[in-house]
Amino acid sequence: MDLAAALDRAPTGERPRFDVAAGALVGGRCADCGTTAWPARAVCHRCGGADVRLGAFARSGTLVSCTRVMVPRPGLETPYVLGQVRLDDGPVVFGQILGLDDSEAVPCPVTVRVSAARYWFTPDSEPGRPEDDAGLHAPTDERQT
Numbered sequence: 400m401d402l403a404a405a406l407d408r409a410p411t412g413e414r415p416r417f418d419v420a421a422g423a424l425v426g427g428r429c430a431d432c433g434t435t436a437w438p439a440r441a442v443c444h445r446c447g448g449a450d451v452r453l454g455a456f457a458r459s460g461t462l463v464s465c466t467r468v469m470v471p472r473p474g475l476e477t478p479y480v481l482g483q484v485r486l487d488d489g490p491v492v493f494g495q496i497l498g499l500d501d502s503e504a505v506p507c508p509v510t511v512r513v514s515a516a517r518y519w520f521t522p523d524s525e526p527g528r529p530e531d532d533a534g535l536h537a538p539t540d541e542r543q544t
């Protein structure tokens with residue numbers, strides 16, 4: 400695909416970011432160099448290649464850093480935890496971490512969670528993991544601005 404064709408793609412804000420049925424984040428992977436991005440970009444940010452293919456990333460990753468936030472935001476009760484997760488086959492994604500115990504050592508394995516309009520991560524040590532969501536309270540679907 401040449402650059403002119405890439406410019407005809409839907410803008411970033413209109414490309415899918417989630418596959419709710421698969422419970423995964425959808426992003427882009429450069430066919431030329433393999434670089435991944437979430438959300439997907441029209442053109443690779445590493446090599447400038449225009450052949451960026453959409454696809455769902457793995458639901459597994461590693462929480463590489465996090466912080467406990469005490470400043471309230473709409474839809475989030477304080478304290479809440481934000482962190483960076485390196486997806487097993489994708490980029491580093493910033494998001495909310497639910498169910499992280501204070502005793503959890505970071506880095507630690509986490510699983511991606513997706514609803515219609517939001518995503519978050521839960522540590523694999525969370526009781527009932529990985530497929531049982533009982534006891535977890537998903538964030539509201541209020542979009543961040």
Ligand SMILES: [Zn+2]
Pocket residue numbers: 429430431432433434443444445446447448
């Ligand atoms: Zn590339």
